[in-house]
Amino acid sequence: MSSIALCTLKRTVRSPVKLFHVSTAKGVQPGMVDFHSVVSSNPSFRKCGFLPGLKWSFRATGIRQMTHGASGRIQNEPFRKSFYLVAGAAAVAGIVTGISHFQRAEMATKIPRVEEREGGDIAERCKSFMSPPVTDIQVLQQRKGEMSTRMEMLIMETQAEFCKALEEVDGGKFRVDRWQRKEGGGGISCVMQDGKVFEKAGVNVSVVYGNLTEEAARQMRSRGKVLKGKDGKLPFRAMGVSSVIHPKNPHIPTVHFNYRYFEIEEADGTKQWWFGGGTDLTPIYINLEDGSHFHNVLKEACDKHNPQYYPDFKKWCDRYFYIRHRGETRGIGGIFFDDLDSPSQEEVFSFVKSCAKTVVPCYLPIVRKHLNDSFSPEEKDWQQVRRGRYVEFNLVYDRGVKFGLATPGSRVESILMSLPLTARWEYMHEPAKGSKESEMLEVLRSPREWV
Template identity: 45%
Template structure:
């Protein structure tokens, strides 16, 4: 059995909140700076904040978080940056799923604690790629682990954007172990694949789950560097593309690609399933869905 790890839990939750604050500030600054180009005459977008709650099956308080969403900005059409810290007992379905994954002791004791950050950005300009990032820590009486990653989801692909995104992620992972980036890239390629479409939802990134090397400090440091890599990996792409003009055909391609993104998140995404199965605020769980999408 693992220890309760109160200090480690507190440090992880505080880190996710600090990363959330940094990203929110950076995205609002992008909105402020966009004074020339498409939609520059619109008000600069700002995040709306709402506390979220998780309610246990017996009606008791089981934690919650902060939902931060910007809608209809100059650059961001919809972006959410959510943080949460929840606890309680897993539902029978979630308990069964984790037991099948080999989580130690979960079949006997379904108690859990989890904290993390989840980000999804859908952009006004079809030339600016959508993006996803999340990192999290999970604890049960029998185990602890980290998970998460980041992946890029352009509807109009630019090789130089993909190369920058991946090289930045790699530069943050290599100091931990040069074998990590190719391993986590391969994991992302497999995880963010849509079987019923026979294709990936984007151009990949990095992903990990159930990360427990036995060294909590090392795994936490790796998780932090995945989070630290996000802004330098993504913001230069926003700056490069946000002033480009677009056509109706470009917007059509964006809406169709968003349909693909929605299909993945609703059918396959493990975080979506876990959030809904454990009673977390459904608006926060489904924050990842785009404001508009299209199917052909």
């Protein structure tokens, strides 16, 4: 039996279909081929190109489908001496049939991307946003090259892209609220409640400035920041995009992401700056395929900048989203980082930009995969209990919530947007041993590796 190896790109590709015949080396054990060695030794694969965002998936021409083993080898029923490589988006639609439900869900996620076009016309870019930006467009044009402007454009584009993706899958529309902060700045809150798919979905942008309160400055000093104010004042500018999505179906996970930029002007006029953020997944029931997909998309974005980013920020995420009084993590993690100010502002911004571009591809395929999953009243009750844990973390430990509530003029409705519409607290709740619920709890109490 021969097989087809399909080369796809996560982004839309308009290249023609390419079919390469690749012969396996002599002596290969029946039913097993070392794909990595074949790639490295075959010029046909190099013609396809190892492009950023490239994914390899495999499909046998016979009835049975290949699977990846832990070693990266491709296992299948015994096949003959060759297999083929098909490259290009047309191959996805025209050649492969009978692919897995997860692959179908991923390909069904056809969301028009809002690309960040550095150097493009700001007024033109703003037309695709959910709302005009917080900062006046003329001011943004004048400060086009400044990091605060570039970051504001990125977070507005991220908000628009994610909201449009969620609207497409739900069929509902976001309510868009603009708000102002009398001390300086404001924000745009996009919220959808009681949709077909999402019980509550929020995607917020905030751009605020002014002087840090003593409580907020104390929180930052506790993280090792040396802040030198003038006459007791610390001028700051902070901006970010944050989102929490609470689906109705307990088989669709909750997702959270936040990417932010902070700068402080010290007494001598110099500025301290740093970036922070991350993306994490909170499933109600464990699904190994979903977890692997989610973490692999994040790892790919991290690896473009530093191979150490994913393992470091994955561990940081597991530590940060930890409910200490429960002895469990909030979910299965993702990545999290804070106070990132090296190796350079440009390089960190580029990394944050890559992370922001993962929010649709890491989550929407999972949503589409589980759209029609049935669930029982008991499974819905377990979702409500887990949402209670989500509330506990956000109100007790989350830095963003604590900073927002400590900042004068903050919009409480937007800060608490992250809380679910409904939740449940049962006294002395403990799932039955051997149940799917207890399996989920074991993963939360002992975080695992996903890639």
